[in-house]
Amino acid sequence: xxxxxxxxxxxxHQRSAMKVGTDGVLLGAWAxxxxxxxxxxxxxNRTFLxxxxxxxxxxxxxAQRMFACGQGEGLRIDAVDIHAxxxxxxxxxxxxxxxxxxxxxxxxxxxxxxxxxxxxxFDLMVSNPPFFLQxxxxxxxxxxxxxxxxxxxxxxxxxxxxxxxxEGGSLAMVFPADVSEEVMRTGSLHAPGxxxxxxxxxxxxxxxxxxxxxxxxxxxGEGEAREESLRILSREGVYEAAYLDLVKDFYPWxxxxxxxx
Numbered sequence: 001x002x003x004x005x006x007x008x009x010x011x012x013h014q015r016s017a018m019k020v021g022t023d024g025v026l027l028g029a030w031a032x033x034x035x036x037x038x039x040x041x042x043x044x045n046r047t048f049l050x051x052x053x054x055x056x057x058x059x060x061x062x063a064q065r066m067f068a069c070g071q072g073e074g075l076r077i078d079a080v081d082i083h084a085x086x087x088x089x090x091x092x093x094x095x096x097x098x099x100x101x102x103x104x105x106x107x108x109x110x111x112x113x114x115x116x117x118x119x120x121x122f123d124l125m126v127s128n129p130p131f132f133l134q135x136x137x138x139x140x141x142x143x144x145x146x147x148x149x150x151x152x153x154x155x156x157x158x159x160x161x162x163x164x165x166x167e168g169g170s171l172a173m174v175f176p177a178d179v180s181e182e183v184m185r186t187g188s189l190h191a192p193g194x195x196x197x198x199x200x201x202x203x204x205x206x207x208x209x210x211x212x213x214x215x216x217x218x219x220x221g222e223g224e225a226r227e228e229s230l231r232i233l234s235r236e237g238v239y240e241a242a243y244l245d246l247v248k249d250f251y252p253w254x255x256x257x258x259x260x261x
Contacts, residue, residue, distance in 0.1 A: 026247075034071075125170070
């Protein structure tokens with residue numbers, strides 16, 4: 001898989017209130033892609049949606065992964081954000097990428113955008129949503145918009161995702177560990193048709209508590225959720241091999257640091 005992406009993205013246009021960060025990178029690398037049909041080919045076109053796309057990070061990562069595994073033909077990824085500067089960032093970053101033909105940045109409120117989409121429109125929906133539900137807001141309107149869920153309540157995100165996903169499609173999100181119970185409870189209440197299939201607890205450093213949770217829900221089907229954990233740094237501040245393996249196709253330096261043997 002190409003490691004081109006972050007070499008260019010590190011100097012890409014970023015007017016967004018929140019810049020490229022660990023949360024987005026983790027979600028873009030970890031989210032499970034639609035399963036190819038028997039024989040290795042995807043049957044029909046695939047459509048993804050990145051909700052609150054910022055500068056386009058996660059959408060770009062998904063495009064890279066789909067093309068790298070030979071599933072890029074017929075792919076369309078819509079990236080929606082309410083912040084005009086973020087959408088401009090995403091458009092310019094998409095334009096400068098090898099996957100520009102399948103990427104579309106849209107300036108819109110998801111609550112309005114979603115009502116214009118038909119049922120079952122998407123195979124995969126991803127979001128690194130606003131999450132500082134109880135904290136004090138900053139003096140910056142843009143940071144408030146990026147970090148609080150006033151403009152994108154979890155209840156609406158879940159209920160619309162259940163409607164917009166095709167059968168077997170999935171929703172993947174990343175959020176702080178301290179709101180994980182609220183997120184899970186909201187999902188069960190407002191999207192009972194979505195089944196939790198994967199959950200990853202991320203620990204920033206050995207000896208530190210869980211900081212982030214990544215979760216993926218599938219529409220329909222049966223089965224228990226697969227729960228795993230990931231630690232980013234050792235106690236000595238060295239990147240852990242599992243983290244490096246997850247992000248190696250996006251950070252040029254990561255593959256070179258994976259321990260041998």
